[in-house]
Amino acid sequence: MERRFTEPLRERGVRITPQRAFIWQTLASSDGHFTAEELWERVREILPGLEISTVYRSLEALAGAGLVVESRVGEGPRVFEARSAPHPHLVCEECGNISHLDSAAGGRILEALEAETEGFRTRELHVFATGLCAECLASSEG
Ligand SMILES: [Zn+2]
Ligand SMILES: [Zn+2]
Structure with missing residues (x-):
């Protein structure tokens, strides 16, 4: 894992786990919006066996630290992105x-x-x- 993806977590006091780091990397290296399911699909390629509940908990931790923002756009699913x-x-x-x-x-x-x-x-x-x-x-x- 590159430092540029672990450093923001460390700076914001987020305990670094591989799950959190890879979810953050996926969001931070794109300017797009992702559903939890989309993040799960991507990160599962790197971390097989990842549970979607872990994705939700990781997103909560990242959002709580102000690294990620969650949005609702109409009746679609919640989307997450690397904005504060x-x-x-x-x-x-x-x-x-x-x-x-x-x-x-x-x-x-x-x-x-x-x-x-x-x-x-x-x-x-x-x-x-x-x-x-x-x-x-x-x-x-x-
Ligand atoms: Zn269009
Ligand atoms: Zn947005």
Whole structure:
């Protein structure tokens, strides 16, 4: 395991296990969004016998340390990625691709929502837009 994948865990006080390190490596070496099942499939190639419950517990530990953020995008499964804060998502209804606004625009949306929730303590905030991604839009018009 390369240090660049174990060092962030050590720095955040996450006990390093092979399971956690490989799950973090999978997330950190991609800018994509993964379900727990997808991570399980990938990490099982390296760690046969890995239980999906271990994947969930590892993700909780990584999320608790602020290394991973969990998002819900509609009725689909929860997705995980190597980011530290909740942010809005754009979800394509055609191909399922999940993308991001630029972070300044995302931050403004979240700030506006938080400004309106006085007297309410937000625990989780899931913001997403559904529609067609640029590629699917282009092929539907073609
Ligand atoms: Zn995201
Ligand atoms: Zn699409």
